[in-house]
Amino acid sequence: MLMKWDGDLMPYSQLIEKMLAGDKRACARLISAVENDPDAAEKIMRQIHPYTGKAHIVGITGPPGAGKSTLTDKIVKKLIKEGKKVGVIAVDPTSPYSGGSILGDRIRMQDLALSPEVFIRSMGTRGHLGGLSKHTRNALKVLDAAGYDYIIIETVGVGQSEVDIVKVADTVVMVMVPGLGDDIQSIKAGIMEIGDIFAINKSDLFGADRTALEVNMMLDLNPDTDRRPPVVKVVAVKNEGIDDLIKEIKDHLSYLKESGKLEERRKNNIKEDLVELIEEELRKIVLTRTEDKNRLDDEVIEIYNKNKNAYEVRDDLMRRLSW
Amino acid sequence: MNRPIRVLIAKPGLDGHDRGAKVIARALRDAGMEVIYTGLRQTPEQIVAAAVQEDVDVVGMSLLSGAHNYLFPKVVELLREQGVNDVLILGGGIIPEEDIPGLKEAGIDEIFTPGTPISKMIEFIKNNLKR
CATH class of the missing domain: 3.40.50.300 (P-loop containing nucleotide triphosphate hydrolases)
Incomplete structure (x- = not known):
């Protein structure tokens, strides 16, 4: 994955190296990347986690x-x-x-x-x-x-x-x-x-x-x-x-x-982070595997017209996922 | 582009009038941009440090004191020293017509003088981003 840097493209790993060496501009660019681009954020987070x-x-x-x-x-x-x-x-x-x-x-x-x-x-x-x-x-x-x-x-x-x-x-x-x-x-x-x-x-x-x-x-x-x-x-x-x-x-x-609460507090935060990541991924899977893009809209109409309720639609959609 | 344009609005030098800068900042906000306003009496060094840390797309400077021929080019020079070549640099305020060619030569991308419709400036920014 590459990022624009002085008109050229530079891999994130190189930018991360600069950032770790104290380069403020590289640090600023990495923050922009995590702010603007979820894919970039993922790649950067995977690499910097140990630090x-x-x-x-x-x-x-x-x-x-x-x-x-x-x-x-x-x-x-x-x-x-x-x-x-x-x-x-x-x-x-x-x-x-x-x-x-x-x-x-x-x-x-x-x-x-x-x-x-x-x-x-x-x-x-x-x-x-x-x-x-x-x-x-x-x-x-x-x-x-x-x-x-x-x-x-x-x-x-x-x-x-x-x-x-x-x-x-x-x-x-x-x-x-x-x-x-x-x-x-x-x-x-x-x-x-x-x-x-x-x-x-x-x-x-x-x-x-x-x-x-x-x-x-x-x-x-x-x-x-x-x-x-x-x-x-x-x-x-x-x-x-x-x-x-x-x-x-x-x-x-x-x-x-x-008191050991630092560890406890940080572990709680990691857990929340992890649950959020899983939720996002599940959401993506469910919505992309709901084969027909109009399917959701159709279901909304069904719910609106009282032919179905939201919970049965959910169960139905979940059943269609092959794990 | 699916990210907001980031703009630094800065007041270089010893000039206490920032109504214009605030009007511009507000207008750019309403045009969907993230505007970092750093306040009055900034040195070129402070402006450049903020531009680097905030990773902005645009640096807009407002100056009414008459020191534009020194301060605007100084900011360009310091940005280049830091290796920043992909930021749109704009100037505004009481700038005499005859100073504009020299400022552009020094690397200011555009100068907006009093009476410029704000919509023109927003258009210019959107059409001339360097990244």
Whole structure:
């Protein structure tokens, strides 16, 4: 399988070699390939799998305007000062109407563009719900193989139920800001349950103490006494509280390792990944082996006219598959 | 092509006016493109680093300060240094007519001056992609 490179065609294996040697352009091209072409994604993933699993994957999530990008910028700056290499994937929403998007997270990370230790990639959700793009997982594997010590995934601005980040990150930082509602919001199901660390950003604003208190009260109700997520007050634009936050991020990884939960969490994620792959393949098999292309449409009419129901059509189609 | 066209919209140099850049970014979004907007006061080095990492098809620069004869060619030069030869490079803003031939010679593929209909720019991008 070949890919265009400087006007010529280059095999993926060569591109992967360049990427492993630290070539950012090769890394960027590989991410484009996994984002745009399922066949390319498969070939690349097969080859880079042995190199993955080394990075600490940190998710930064929270409502729109909470300061996720600014916080990411500050965290990355501190980490590179420690000599770490950091990859960032920043996801913004794709328009359901035009398919286009404005990917604006780099605006808050301008100084990082030139750091040799940093790689930033923006992604549109391209129709995927859940706060990430369908291809985020594969893109982060490319960065993992490229040798970044930390990979920070910034989700789209989330509402109440975009919890995909928990399926890809080792550590989820939930960014909250004052003024978004009363304490009932903090006991609802969904995003409030997935934070491993809560960062109260803009904590110089009125109401920040109250927000921190409400989150703390919510966390005190958790039955799981194994580990209580910490609540850290930060002011990202003023670079305040970032050291505390980074300490908590590192402590969380140590906790995961010592308790065996890192392995458990990653195995769960692999399993979900695998089930998804199998589902996709089965779907392809079923739909391509449904010999007549109009067959499905005909069955839809049958169901619509109440001559059949969806379950008997399913059973009928499945029976026709020869395994 | 069954993938969205990726465009970097950049504001090089010391120029604080980005309304035009935002209008363009929005119009390209509505034309189905993925637009990476990097904000104000970018150095050519920052623009090129972003273009490489984001693997864009198009780099569009907006400049109203008069420094286009230095900054636009500098971006082209740095892209070439990185071996990037397959990106469409566009410029826009207050660019005097007499500067346009020199900029094109320096490797800017097209210059769009005030009053250009946005549809014309979208057409140009779609018809002139280099990959």
